[in-house]
Amino acid sequence: MFTKAIVRTPCHEMVKGITSANLGAPIYEKALAQHADYIEALIECGLDVTILPPDEGYPDSCFVEDVALMTPHCAIITNPGADSRKGEIESMIPAVEEFYDKVEFIEAPGTVEAGDIMMVGDHFYIGLSDRTNEIGAVQMISYLEKYGMSGSMVEMSEMLHLKTGLSYLENNKLLATGEFVAKEEFQKFDMIEIDNDEAYASNSVWINDTILTPNGFPKTKAKLEQTGYKIREVDVSEFQKLDGGLSCLSLRF
Ligand code: CIR
Numbered sequence: 001m002f003t004k005a006i007v008r009t010p011c012h013e014m015v016k017g018i019t020s021a022n023l024g025a026p027i028y029e030k031a032l033a034q035h036a037d038y039i040e041a042l043i044e045c046g047l048d049v050t051i052l053p054p055d056e057g058y059p060d061s062c063f064v065e066d067v068a069l070m071t072p073h074c075a076i077i078t079n080p081g082a083d084s085r086k087g088e089i090e091s092m093i094p095a096v097e098e099f100y101d102k103v104e105f106i107e108a109p110g111t112v113e114a115g116d117i118m119m120v121g122d123h124f125y126i127g128l129s130d131r132t133n134e135i136g137a138v139q140m141i142s143y144l145e146k147y148g149m150s151g152s153m154v155e156m157s158e159m160l161h162l163k164t165g166l167s168y169l170e171n172n173k174l175l176a177t178g179e180f181v182a183k184e185e186f187q188k189f190d191m192i193e194i195d196n197d198e199a200y201a202s203n204s205v206w207i208n209d210t211i212l213t214p215n216g217f218p219k220t221k222a223k224l225e226q227t228g229y230k231i232r233e234v235d236v237s238e239f240q241k242l243d244g245g246l247s248c249l250s251l252r253f
Contacts, residue, residue, distance in 0.1 A: 002207055005047045006095055006251040010035055010062040011054035017242040018060055018082060020160070024241060031238035035062065038212075038249055041232050045207040047252065052095055058088050062239070063248040066113035066131075066161075067092045069124075069140070070253035073147035074102040076140060081111035081131030099253070104143045110136030115161030115248050117151075120168050124151040125185070127162025154185065160243050165199065167247065169206040173227055175220075177202040192223050203245030205252070212246055 010032060015025045042049050055061035060082070067088045069076040075096045077089050097103055106112045116127040117140070124144055126137045134153065141151035158179045159165045166186075167175040174189035177199045181191065194202040201217035204224065211224050215233035224231050236246055 002045075002047060002252045004050070004099065004253055005042045006050045006052065006064055007035070007039060007042070007249060008052040008062050008064050009054045011056045011058065013056060013059040014062060014242070016059045017244075018084065019242045021241055021243050026238035026241045031062075034235050034238055035249070038234050038236065038246075041212055041234050042207070042250060042252075044232065045210045045212070047207065049250075050095065050098075052091070055088065055091050058085065060085050060242065060244075061088045061091075063115070063242075063244050064092065064251050065248040066115045068096050068251055069112075069114040069117055070096070070100075070251050071119070071124075071144070071147065071149060072253075073149065074104060074143065075100040075253075076104045076106065076112075076114075076143050078112040078114050079106040079108055079110060079136065080113050081129075081133065081136075082113070085113075102147070104146075106136050106139050109133070110139045112136035112140055113161060115163050115245075118163055118166055118168050122149045124149065125154050125162065125166075126151050127154045127156045127159075129156055129159070129161055131161065152185070154183065156180075161248075163203055163247050164243075164245060165202050167202060167204050167206070169204070169211060169227065169229070170209075175202045175204055192227075194220055194223075200240060200245065203247050205247050205250075207252060214240070214246055 113131040116132040177194040201220035204213040
């Protein structure tokens with residue numbers, strides 16, 4: 001059960017965010033409208049949403065999920081692997097401290113972006129991506145263990161972040177695509193495999209028995225409807241243009 005979320009309004013410079021998507025530059029006004037509907041969806045799921053102001057100078061700063069890991073016992077501020085994103089933590093620290101007494105920090109040369117971290121109860125899977133290195137993952141696991149949780153590393157090579165292709169939907173249900181489908185550590189889950197042509201939708205989010213999923217992916221939607229959860233589609237096309245999925249637009253805790 002989640003009760004709160006933190007989001008950050010996209011800044012004007014979001015149109016210059018990092019991307020490999022080849023979908024063109026986002027349209028800022030459209031992104032703002034989509035972001036507002038995303039917030040509405042979080043509220044519909046029962047969350048109390050804190051909306052942080054735009055962080056001008058950091059084009060990717062609306063992707064708040066990458067700069068902090070919020071657990072039931074502590075928060076961990078990351079050290080993003082992308083140089084242009086490292087400064088995003090400065091304005092996130094006070095926002096996180098509003099809600100947590102216990103705040104830990106990933107230190108260089110360790111890097112972590114929390115889009116690489118998937119929470120399954122008290123266990124956290126950490127993808128070793130271009131943004132999250134082993135030194136950072138070891139630090140993260142030691143913080144998790146300090147607070148009675150656990151973590152393990154996942155080798156990966158095809159995707160930006162672990163949760164680009166993987167989402168835990170509670171009750172042992174796991175959405176997966178691409179390289180994650182065959183991974184040994186995920187075979188114990190009831191896997192819902194997402195076709196390559198809808199891979200973007202494998203980043204969907206469970207919030208209090210509602211699944212937020214990007215709209216425009218009918219095969220995935222049909223599969224999600226089989227879970228019995230309520231499905232809420234959200235149009236995030238402008239964020240997809242920056243390789244951003246649904247999950248990266250919020251911290252949920
Ligand atoms: C980036 O490349 O860092 C941003 N353009 C997108 C970040 C997406 N975050 C995520 O998937 N957790």
